[in-house]
Amino acid sequence: MTARTIFDKVWSAHEVVAETRDTPAVLYIDLHLIHEVTSPQAFAMLRQSGLKVRRADRTLATLDHSTPTRSEQVFGRVPIKLDAAARQVRQLEENAAEFCIELFGLRDARRGIVHVIGPEQGATQPGMTIVCGDSHTSTHGAFGALAFGIGSTEVGHVFATQCLLQRKPKTFAVDVHGRLPTGVTAKDLILAVIGKIGVAGGTGHVLEYRGATIAALSMEERMTVCNMSIEAGARAGMIAPDETTFAYLSGRPRAPQGGAWEKALAAWRDLPSDAGAEFDASADIDAATLAPMITYGTNPGMVLPVGAAIPPSAGNPAYDKALAYMGFHGGETLLGMPINVVFIGSCTNGRIEDLQAAARILRGRKVASGVQLLVVPGSQEVKRQAEAEGLADVFKAAGGEWRESGCSMCLGMNGDTVAAGAYAVSTSNRNFEGRQGVGARTLLASPYTAAASAVAGRIADPREML
Numbered sequence: 001m002t003a004r005t006i007f008d009k010v011w012s013a014h015e016v017v018a019e020t021r022d023t024p025a026v027l028y029i030d031l032h033l034i035h036e037v038t039s040p041q042a043f044a045m046l047r048q049s050g051l052k053v054r055r056a057d058r059t060l061a062t063l064d065h066s067t068p069t070r071s072e073q074v075f076g077r078v079p080i081k082l083d084a085a086a087r088q089v090r091q092l093e094e095n096a097a098e099f100c101i102e103l104f105g106l107r108d109a110r111r112g113i114v115h116v117i118g119p120e121q122g123a124t125q126p127g128m129t130i131v132c133g134d135s136h137t138s139t140h141g142a143f144g145a146l147a148f149g150i151g152s153t154e155v156g157h158v159f160a161t162q163c164l165l166q167r168k169p170k171t172f173a174v175d176v177h178g179r180l181p182t183g184v185t186a187k188d189l190i191l192a193v194i195g196k197i198g199v200a201g202g203t204g205h206v207l208e209y210r211g212a213t214i215a216a217l218s219m220e221e222r223m224t225v226c227n228m229s230i231e232a233g234a235r236a237g238m239i240a241p242d243e244t245t246f247a248y249l250s251g252r253p254r255a256p257q258g259g260a261w262e263k264a265l266a267a268w269r270d271l272p273s274d275a276g277a278e279f280d281a282s283a284d285i286d287a288a289t290l291a292p293m294i295t296y297g298t299n300p301g302m303v304l305p306v307g308a309a310i311p312p313s314a315g316n317p318a319y320d321k322a323l324a325y326m327g328f329h330g331g332e333t334l335l336g337m338p339i340n341v342v343f344i345g346s347c348t349n350g351r352i353e354d355l356q357a358a359a360r361i362l363r364g365r366k367v368a369s370g371v372q373l374l375v376v377p378g379s380q381e382v383k384r385q386a387e388a389e390g391l392a393d394v395f396k397a398a399g400g401e402w403r404e405s406g407c408s409m410c411l412g413m414n415g416d417t418v419a420a421g422a423y424a425v426s427t428s429n430r431n432f433e434g435r436q437g438v439g440a441r442t443l444l445a446s447p448y449t450a451a452a453s454a455v456a457g458r459i460a461d462p463r464e465m466l
């Protein structure tokens with residue numbers, strides 16, 4: 001039998017109708033995650049067509065993108081400040097009730113960012129097809145699921161049919177070897193991958209991250225890596241499930257239990273790519289050579305080691321425009337440049353291990369005068385754990401703000417924004433123009449680098465504070 005990749009195995013197990021030259025494949029979807037921003041049009045489409053949600057039991061809703069992070073607006077009597085956000089929250093509450101979809105509502109102890117709560121609840125499982133109206137659905141690929149973002153119209157299609165029309169992507173092996181040096185994290189690794197293959201390098205492909213370095217990563221680190229696959233242009237990113245995956249999932253509320261767990265394990269152990277499976281493309285990364293990374297431009301591919309100089313302009317207008325937006329020049333080094341805001345959170349780096357890393361730097365130190373540090377946990381579960389471990393106290397003692405969970409400053413839809421012209425070191429995943437607020441200048445980095453920069457008030461190398 002032909003050796004197959006994990007992607008091929010998951011794809012063929014879900015192919016209801018194979019693609020032809022003229023028509024895409026019909027792909028069955030195991031889990032549909034939804035949130036308040038990309039679902040309203042899809043619900044409206046159902047109403048117009050007189051349709052129901054075909055598999056409400058395979059649909060899970062949460063509130064994250066435009067939800068407030070201030071406790072008084074979530075749990076107190078203070079109304080949600082932004083009208084648009086309040087409307088979206090209300091709409092999802094009404095839609096979920098009308099279409100019988102389970103919703104982790106605003107005050108639900110299980111609420112959080114859609115890509116944090118799926119794994120946390122054990123709803124994300126190896127071998128599944130998972131979609132959501134959010135690009136960073138690729139996060140769930142860390143479990144060996146085929147997971148990708150879809151548009152609002154496709155959200156409607158999945159509601160109505162539990163299937164999706166898709167062209168089969170190609171496969172791309174990203175082989176990572178060598179031990180990550182101290183102070184260099186999974187975030188630095190994925191930024192380095194994007195720097196190497198480029199923001200369009202993975203276009204039309206599903207990336208599979210492999211090798212000893214990947215096998216040694218925790219599930220949270222694997223999620224950080226897969227989360228940013230989309231920033232390399234890829235349709236999705238996957239990591240083969242292994243004992244680390246199974247240990248993470250075991251006992252979680254929505255993971256299979258008892259006999260069903262044993263049956264699932266047997267199936268999951270068959271998922272990894274077969275020896276000799278062929279990929280359409282490949283890249284090699286030596287993790288031992290990596291340094292903490294930081295972006296300097298307006299896409300995640302404009303990235304360099306924190307102490308390196310910005311490459312000079314080569315007469316490329318798009319490059320010059322990006323540098324002009326950021327207020328940088330070719331030949332400059334970012335290290336030591338003053339900053340205004342530090343955001344630690346998002347579906348890339350808002351999990352407990354990310355907060356533990358930030359606290360390692362911030363413990364016993366103070367945030368530099370004039371710098372705003374905003375720490376936003378990825379879920380209420382992460383928040384509770386961070387408070388129980390004393391991490392929240394570390395952030396507050398350092399002078400940081402500690403909030404309720406949500407997407408927050410990753411995209412600023414809830415009003416947590418960065419002022420025009422201000423520099424924000426952010427642990428999120430996109431540094432596009434205006435992503436964190438009109439005119440805001442975003443520098444993507446790891447929780448270590450973000451925390452170190454908050455203390456220094458300037459872009460800092462975290463290795464000097466560890």
Ligand code: SF4
Pocket residue numbers: 064065113114115134135136346347348406407410411428429
């Ligand atoms: S944290 Fe950012 S990238 Fe992640 S789901 Fe929210 S808006 Fe999307």
